[in-house]
Amino acid sequence: MLILGIDTSCDDTAASVVEDGSRIISNVVSSQNEIHKKHGGIVPELASRRHLEMILPVVDEALARTGMQLGDISAIAVTRGPGLIGSLLVGVCFAKALSFIHRIPLVSVNHIEGHIFSIFLESGPEFPFLALVVSGGHTSIYRIDGFREYVEIGRTRDDAAGEAYDKVAKLLGFGYPGGPVIDALAADGNPGAIAFPRKVIQGSFDFSFSGLKTSVLTHLKKYPHSKKEDVAASFQSAVVEILSKRLMEVAKAEGIKRIVLSGGVSANSSLRSYVKQKALDEGIEVYLPSLNLCTDNAAMIAAAGYVHFINGDMADFTLNPQAYMPLGGSAHG
Ligand SMILES: Nc1ncnc2c1ncn2[C@@H]1O[C@H](COP(=O)(O)OP(=O)(O)OP(=O)(O)O)[C@@H](O)[C@H]1O
Ligand SMILES: [Mg+2]
16 A cells, blocks of 8 residues: 655755555655855745645656656655744645545655654554654654553753754854754764753653753853864763763653654664663663664655554544644643
């Protein structure tokens, strides 16, 4: 069964064809990094305009690479939210039009659910498992008990980890996205050079990254000639330690021995190796998506969409995007 996935939640126009929720036939991502780079972050107006230009060629390319026709597609899965409303609108309207004209069933997917389901495109775990979603807009830990059984155990109270990476990169004079730049710089720096804070919210499994970001700013004001590699490595070691520690605490509290990392920051080399090591010590299995499946893509939307489709969970033409769209229930009550 072939699902066409479409994602335009943020700054990447993405389309993909996936077979049976797990085998990628084609996966096309048109990045807007060059457009937003000089602004030090995503400019929503520019993002939606670019999606409008790219949606048709990207979907065409995803289909052309399979050698199949739209008639071979069983369902169209589209990201409904969360994300930038102007960006989401382009994907949702396009998917609805395609579904209407070609009479192909339509399925709506939560972008965060997609990030988590990216692991099923490779070798996914059995339920239940814990999923750390760590991206440009989110930093949360979910307990995934099954399809549509998602409980948020902890989340950031302020900045997402990816946002902190992007802001620190900007402070160091680099463009958007900052994560890959900091990751590369950190490899040549000393992670113990600067003792940045490792604050967590006591009495919960929540995160906070705004204080860490401010500490980097304060440090750079005081020591403007700091070695960038050391700042990057010290910042990164704080982020990685905060995320890994919390993840292991949640695994212990929930008694779950399977962990999935997902979202753009899960492409981080240090986070991947640190979590792997910590998990090995604790007898926990770690599932890491390939690097190209960590950041935004539509294969993950098709993978999640497949599960909606086989469970009869269809959307209709009243489907509208939602900028704020929490995933599942919350352990916060
Ligand atoms: N190697 C890396 N190390 C750290 N951060 C990274 C790395 N690669 C990408 N990132 C960060 O990942 C983020 C982008 O991830 P993703 O595409 O999943 O986020 P998004 O779609 O913008 O946000 P969301 O999924 O929450 O809506 C950016 O903040 C980027 O800096
Ligand atoms: Mg994303």
